[in-house]
Amino acid sequence: MQVRIYAVRTECGWNTGMTLDWRVDASYWLSEDGRKANGTKLVILQQAVSIQVGLSVLEQFLFVEEMDEWGKRKWTQYFAELLIPHRETLEESAQLLLAEEHLDVLIVEPPHSEPTSNTYVKEHRDQGYLVAERAAIYMGEEERAISNIADVHSHQQEERTGAQRAPLSLYADARQFADVMCGRLLLDEEIVQLLRHKGWERLVPMRHVLIQFGWLQGWLEVRSGIQWSRESDAHERKRRKGIWWLSTSSLWPFKDKSTAAYCGRCGSTDGLNASSCASCGSKRCLTCTQCLNLGRSRSCALLIRGVLQQEANSCQQAEPVEERLKKWSLAPAQAAASTQALQYIQTLREKVRRNRRDKLLQGKGAFLLWAVTGAGKTEMIFPLIEDTLLHGGRVLVATPRRDVVLELKPRIEKAFPVQKVVTLYGGSPERWNEGMLTLATTHQLLRFAEAFELVIIDELDAFPYHNDPMLHRAANRVCHPGGVFVYLSATPPESMQRDVRRGRMAHAKVPVRFHRHPLPVPAHITMPAVEQCLTRRSLPAPLMKRLMHSVERGAQVFIFVARIRQVEPMVRLLSNQLPGIPVGGTSAVDELRSDKVMRFRERNIRVLVTTTILERGVTVPKSDVYILDAHDRLFDASSLVQMAGRAGRSKDDPAGSVVFGSAQWNEAQRKAVYQIREMNRIARRNGYLLPDEERRKQVG
Amino acid sequence: MVSLPQWGEWMEKAYGRLLQPRVSACFVCNNKISGPSSSTTTMEPRASRLMQLLCLKCIATIPWIQALGCPSCGRSIRCTDCMRHPLPKDGLSANRSVVQYDEQMKQWLAEYKFRGDIRYERVMANMMISSYSLLFESVWTRRSRVRRPRLLLDAGDSLLPDLITYVPTSEARLRTRGFNQAEQLALELGRAWKIPVLPLLARVQESEKQSMQSRGGRASNIAHAFVMKEQARNDLIATLRDLPVERWKTLNEVRLLLVDDVYTTGSTIRACAREIAVWNKKFRIPVALASYTWARA
Structure with a gap:
């Protein structure tokens, strides 16, 4: 992207x-x-420079008293000086273009302004302003300009005498564009797609005019794809990390912290690939390889952020919270958690209202909904969504995977029939739609900035969100200052659990499933490693006994193994051991996975051997879970809890059985069992469990 | 004088390099690249240059062209195209390509060209460098070795071209994409072999993307898209003058290598070749033109 700089x-x-x-x-x-008029004199450097050069030149600009008296030559000299440090970064051919002798400035003054000194009389007669004027008319009323040039000429003659105004249609178009861009963070190519999608083909060639207009009005922010962090930012980031004193750079006292480049879209500081670039002429044009999948963010790319503040609709103060909760027919534990979350959001909202003046004080709230597997998390977020919508805020529900988005969509649409629900995932047809309610995969968040008042992050401990700093940054950015994050998880990451224990994190626990039966507590069977069983071609007797029992009672059996390569042999072994029972196996490399899961659900497969790929998001009524090699290091406490959570999810069979088969009892298994027991204990204490007799009646 | 902060940064980088483990990730699949293992023995010998960049699994998926099906266009299967329209008619002695253009390779090229993942550049260039002597054995006869320090260059030295040029793109596309993949590959080859790379051609006609076209469309689309640059002749003569004296003694033809990313129907390369072939009428020394692409559809 080429830009011009001016004073x-x-x-x-x-x-x-x-x-x-x-x-x-x-x-x-x-x-x-x-x-x-806003200004009295404009000095434009005629030569275009690339956007990253333009942006950094702006920062070096210093106000000098004498500038008022400067003429063309002096200004040229000044700009040349500013450009010297940047010339070195360019290819030779591009360097030549920016040499002082090639530079030229255009000085524009309104025709009727009093020249500040006699020397400028000549310059003010310059053609420049006429061009500008003509251009402004052209931009605004393009069609007319094309159809009747003569007409424009006469028009322009009139305009020259009177005051010149920004054409109305330009204002309207730019405003409309800024409305659409609100909360988005897009590259130039994406803006073209957006405009095409909206059917504004005529705006595509003029998009830079609109962007510039919007920027001047403060509706948009223009940046380059790769940015250079300033010292304060770097410091800020470090402080947030907590262990700043461990990072090497702070140990080195002379390090210039202002030189860290980062991707303006995904925030990555590493994985920036430097190459020479024909678009900007730079020798080291950086491309971010981390978010390349969403389009190429590079030093000379144009990155636009919509910052137009839409006035929040006056909050229609409807019924009190309790009334609103009623219609969702939540179980007591669910209702309690939702109420807690709503209260938290309400206090935060009041705080924001008090500090409205000071934007810096408006932090972002975070609330953890720690709900056991099968607690009915989706139902619990409905009241939160409704509440934010009532207050005129936009809501985002982010989940790690695309199939979850597709599965969630009909449920949310049903709950909010009036709202337009936008679903975003890679290749989604609704990519450029806007609505108050957005469902997206976490990667799509990279296209937004400060867009949502309520951000609900589902399964925050799951791949790919977990341990991906890029997605964390993206999630952090999409939340509006003063907005709230709501994290949903059955197994929050260790750091978050610690914050909960120390009272640093607002949270609500939902210790019981929607059917109000306790979670099945895993039993332990000591058995040799799976690898050994496979070479020996036999499974230990106690395990087989329980398996037979499960199959005979009519349960669907999940068998989790640690490695993909063990799936197939295990399927063969089990088919031998359980004659007449259909056994299937699936893993991440299986292309027929969804098909097999479907057959398992339909009970065409009775025993499914699988890996952690099915540890979450799968609900099969009446199922038992066997985790073999439970001591494997691939199974941490949270994945054990998740896998155990596959059992007993339905109302009709709430007491599925869970078995950890392992050679050793280790920390992860101990923790998992502890977590499950702890949740059951809390549920019992709070009286969320059904009374014993009733439970027994149902289990039969 | 180096400023203190700059010093600090250098030192930090140096420390970082010392301390960081020597494990790099394959950028195609993001898996860790393990060192040479037992499976290397069965690996394609040409792939050794890629060991630093890709993991063994990804290297194994590369569909190298192992045997020539068509001696003219370098396809791995027998080629009816070249029977109907022989390449020499357009002034091209032969084409050679490194890999078959299968889905995987299409994916790679798309990542590179359209997504702009320039890390592929090094991989492709390395593949082209390591395959060159193998492929061009059948195109050009070996010259007697002219350069003394024979240790520096591999056996392919005597097959190397005298000049490299590439298929140009239009100015507008270069602007938006930021690079011309053919030029980048040509420059890499030139750097590795220390052979001059000349931009002889220019693309005048903004055609539709070739990758969007059918066979007939491609040929007519591209037919008059290229012209010789004005200064091309002077450039060529100037570069030839700079050739070492020993080479002049044995120079019976000027070997010119035309580089592109992919040969699909050959219409692009043929159109370029037709432009260059004009020289054969003008020069005393014949110009032997061969093209070298990374992939052959």
């Missing part, structure tokens, strides 16, 4: 700017729309 004389002295289309700036600064 403008305003009432408060000399200011500087960068422009994608200087004609917009000329009309913005110099036109007198029935009031005093």
